[in-house]
Amino acid sequence: MEWTPNARELADLELLLSGAFHPLTGFMGHEDAHSVIEHGTLLDGTPWPAPVTIHLPDDVGDDVTLLDPEGVPLAALDVATGEVRALGPIEHGPFARLRRTPEEVRKELDGRPALAVTMRGPLDSLDEIVETARELDAVILLMPLVYGEAGPAVVRAALKAAERLPEDTMVVAVPLAPREDPEIDLELRERVAENYGAAEHYPGPEPVAIPGPPHRRGLVVFFTGLSGSGKSTIARGLRDALLELGGRTITYLDGDVVRHLLSKGLTFSKADRDLNIRRIGFVAAEAARHGGLAICAPIAPYAATRAEVREMVEAVGADFMLVYVATPLEECERRDRKGLYAKARAGLIPEFTGVSDPYEEPEDADLVVDTTHISIEAAVSRVLDAIRAGGYIR
Template sequence: MSSAPVPQHCPTPRELDDLELLVSGALVPLTEFNRPGSPVTLELPPSVDELARTAGTVELVDPEGLPLARVAWPEGRIQPLTHAAFGPFRHLRLTPRVARRRHGGRVFVPVCEPITTDQLGHLATLGPVALVAMVGQGTAAVGPVTLVRATLAAAELLPDAVVIAVPLASHADPDDDAYLLGQIMAAYAEDDPVEELDPDDSPVPAPVAAVLLADQPPPDRQGLVLFFTGLSGSGKSTLARAFTDHLLELGTRTVTSLDGDVVRRNLSAGLTFSKADRETNIRRIGWVAAEIARHGGVAVVSPIAPFDETRQQVRAMVEDAGGAFFLVHVATPLEECERRDRKGLYAKARRGEIPEFTGISSPYEEPRDADVRVDTTGRSIDEALTDVLVVLRERGYLDLLGTLHPEQETEDDALQVLYVCTANICRSPAMELLSRRVLPDSADVVFSSAGTHGHVDKPVDPEILRSLPADVVSDDFRSRQLSTRLLEEADLVLTAETAHRDFILEEQPGMFRKVFTLGQFANAVERVGADLPREELLRMVAESRPTAEPAGDVPDPYRRGRDAAVACTARIEGLLARVLPALSAHRGDAG
């Protein structure tokens, strides 16, 4: 069902007095649609019209499917079924007849925006007033619920005032909107005076301001949806994850990452990758993000979202929920995206193996309304992210620039190796510290570690520390939590157990070519040949994808005594002896 444009004929006060049924924010005639001089027309799409003529009726329902009225078709006669029973301030939504019975004899005042201090002073001189808040999509800049709350707050400051809420959606035509407003006010006021408020620049009274502040918080407290869009391989997901990490570090806002793979497994399970299903997936992401923003949270999403229409639909969802929509176009050129493609998706698309692939066989409509445009070519994550953070700070949403820290200076070709265990106080620190002992201050390989769960900012477990060689330096070591940013920055991730590897790949399946258990990687190095150049060796291990067997795990020694700690360290030393020579670009440096 689609509503017709504003009718040429508008109702007389007597006709409006007979209107009793409220449907979807519009006044519907009690007796019939489409009669000569009818105030409302009902138009159906051709396919629906054909079905309605066959059935002889059309049923009008609310957004949740509650039947409100049955219409004989095509005659247009209406049989009311029920009123919409829910919705904020339902008790204030009075028909003209009820409003006349309760509030006749007052001055009727249409209210389309929050009442200002000067307007309030004028209203106080009018005697008893009925403030008629025009609630409907697009009529008031502040939104229908906020307008009613603000009008109620203003009414409390007047000697004798009541509030009526009347559904009146904007028709995007000032003349039509003004004419309809006049006709509605005539129906409600009848012989009582109607007083229109002149707009002015005075501030709103304090109680009204409190309502507006609660319903429309300042940017730094407003719900926010950060929407990264761009081609596959553009770096949008990497920037989104880095942003999420920085916001978590700041700790001042709740943040939800609607990661594409996670959403696909849960919210959009069953959808294909057809154009229609991909757009449905984005709309679902948008709806969830809008609900997060409605409650003051920050949602971070990074779908390709190639079509402007769908992006605009998501923007409307967010703004209707009272949130801010911040669009980031990650505008990395197609050639660079193809160069980065580790999964070979672009090559498959060019061979015709993947239909409707964005950038190849399906278009990408570049946003014209992006808040920030970022090209990640030749830039670090933090450099590219800074472009986004600067504008966010300028707009007053967030200030995350202070969370950016200079990274450890390394040579451009240095291999970043990240060791992972559970709490980052036993096994992964031992791997990191022993590796540094073998390759101290190496310019071509950098070692670090993190834990999937547990402790943060803790030293190495004392039992493990006592099991390490005496010349191992651990004074500056502190445990830390594994994050997406650490995983993204690492060239190679080596875990203590198969369970740690599975934990990472469950959330980041695209990293399977660089995440291994330490035992799995040691076996793979021996299989492909440790004497190969490092880059070639890493490529061959990644392509062979050896099986991770639990038998190759490093058992957890935590709180299991001295012998368990010594056995753990010995096992790690044995595995590193097979791995580290292959990781150094300068073979002679490995002892």
């Protein structure tokens, strides 16, 4: 079986294969992870600060080939033991010239001690680093932790700092994803630094996120609701209203239109519907990444997939507004302009949301609109008011 891990798992895979996570040789199974959480050690007694896990489908076999996002085989995974074996170099990440293995760095150090400075943001001051390196007679090893959207900025900060440090300063990009527990995160940074040959570890300060004003941030307005609820009509009205106001770049992704272009060939099975929503979410997130405002209007019946889209959007530093068009099934069926409900009731359309397939009502909607007793214009105004109240338009 072949499987593409998510971004965090790919980062951990690279650290496993490079030796940066030594003594680990693979991902941990449930028993190993439980042991680490309970006792802080691997089953063989080796201290380790946090479990390194991968999520696989239920029907996975004994052996899995792990792929990068472009489908290139990276490693063979033994599911029973969690061990991974490299199948080729990992080249899916950015900063290739700076992503060096611990072995390569230790070889260049040639026995000299190193002061490893792990960075997730700019350094406050270089004086303390220079003084510490002088006391240790050590080479300064700047290690920007390049996981996620902040990666490029952290690398730029490291390269800029290196210009003001001794000539033999080294910069090595390390894709270490942050952990929620700050103590575990620090322990992992120290473990990785040690494997790169550090005699001493200097953790750089955590960056303070200062978001820009809402009208400059990306925003995805994501409508969800039954077929015939009015979500597409409201979404089109919102698009037109925003275009009239000006000041924002608008991307409009209607469910039916996307079906004919971005998702042509997909069926209405649950797997394909989820894939369709993920594709919409990806395009919307890319538009929002650069400060645009994207409007999406699919049915999106499943809560887990909607949550994935929210995560995609927030991962690029944009905001997500979920609008639930809560028009009841009876009203949607009464309208039935396309005759879809009649065909579904007759068994001509399988897996039809609201008839033969469930719709999971959102519990995390930012705005709920029922078009049964209000006009489309009034519904558009309610959404526009919410966007204006959030400061996304002026």
